[in-house]
Amino acid sequence: MREQGDRRLVGEGRAVRLESFGGAEVLDVREVEAPRAGVGQVRVRVRAAGLNPMDWIMTADADTAARFGLSLPVGFGTDYAGVVDQVGGGVAGFAVGDRVFGGALSRAAADFVVIDTVEGSAANEAHRTPDGVDDRTAATLTIAGRTASAALAAVALGPDDTVLIGGAAGGVGVFAVQLARIAGARVIGTGSATSSDFLRELGAEPVTYGEGLADRVRALAPDGVTAAMDLHGTETVYAARELGIRDSRICTIATQVDGIAAANGANATIGALEEIARLIAEGRLRVPIAERFPIEQIRRAAELQAGRHVHGKIVIDL
Incomplete structure (x- = not known):
């Protein structure tokens, strides 16, 4: 086994652990035995972990956790970025010292994660981090980037489109808005009144959510809106229908609506994540x-994430 030294060496490391399901109050940082890479696996010394709504949703109760294959005690966080510090037998394509990012389902907020390079999936994967992409940024890409890419594909967005994006200032929204603009579409993004400047910086024309949304969008785009993505709930779906958008060109990511496609990051096209990383490295996205928090402040970070009013991404530094 090839291995690299670390300030914590190979004995112990910090990890966020839940001994019971619940909210931020059940998150604790523990010293745990460091995992070791087995055959076909690499161990990553995590430098940053990005938070997503699904992190606290899937550990909130036993029934939801079971749907994701999780049981107590369990870790927290899925998106990570760091450096390979241990390579198991039979691994090709990775070496000690490689910078990587990816997903480690409900265990990313830890000093070390072990990734299976043979049986990889969207929740257990490693990708090379391109030069020009820092670890904090790389740690935000997996879930939100894949989901945004899948949403664009679900509505077949192109340069002739005007798209309405609900929840455009959130973690998925910041990717969806920019990817839509790169695709050549005009973007109208919903958000609070305080998010207007932020949305403009991303390339969206802001519109406040709430009652009368369809009328406000109609005033912005009198020639019509051709597609819609609801990245928060259902308000944008119903506004899109009121605007005459076909169901086949509307999608959700967080809810189910009869007749509307639900975009799932796990079903993003092959290479979607690498393409997003490349766009960042090129300065196009x-x-x-x-916000950034040290791992010792995981409860504060999770509370902020659960509030769903953050403009952009929250990152845990390790």
């Missing part, structure tokens, strides 16, 4: 980091 940026990821706003709303």
Whole structure:
């Protein structure tokens, strides 16, 4: 086994652990035995972990956790970025010292994660981090980037489109808005009144959510809106229908609506994540980091994430 030294060496490391399901109050940082890479696996020394709404949703109760294959005790966080520090037998394509990012389902907020390079999936994967992409940014890409890419594909967005994006200032929204603009579409993004400047910086024309949304969008786009993505709930779906958008060109990511496609990041096209990383490295896409916290402040970070009013991404530094 090839291995690299670390300030914590190979014995112990910090990890966020839940001994019971619940909210931020059940998150604790523990010293745990560091995992070791087995055959076909690499161990990553995590430098940053990005938070997403699904992190606290899937550990909130036993029934939801079970749907994701999770049981107590369990870790927290899925998006990570760091450096390979241990390579198991039979691994090709990775070496000690490689910078990587990816997903480690409900265990990313930890000093070390082990990734299976043979049986990889969207929740257990490693990708090379391109030069020009820092670890904090790389740690925000997996869930939100894949989901945004899948949403664009679900509505077949192109340069002739005007798209309405609900929840455009959130973690998925910052990717969806920019990817839509790169695709050549005109973007109208919903948000609070305080998010208007932020949305403009991303390339969207802001519109406030709430009652009368369809009328406000109609005033902005009198020639019509051709597609819609609801990245928060259902308000944008019903406004889109009121605007005459066909169901086949509307999608959700967080809810189910009869007749409307639900975009799932796990079903994003092959290479979607690498393409997003390349766009960032080229300076064509940026990821706003709303807040950074040390792992010892995981409860504060999770509470802020659960509030769903963050403009951009929240990152845990390790």
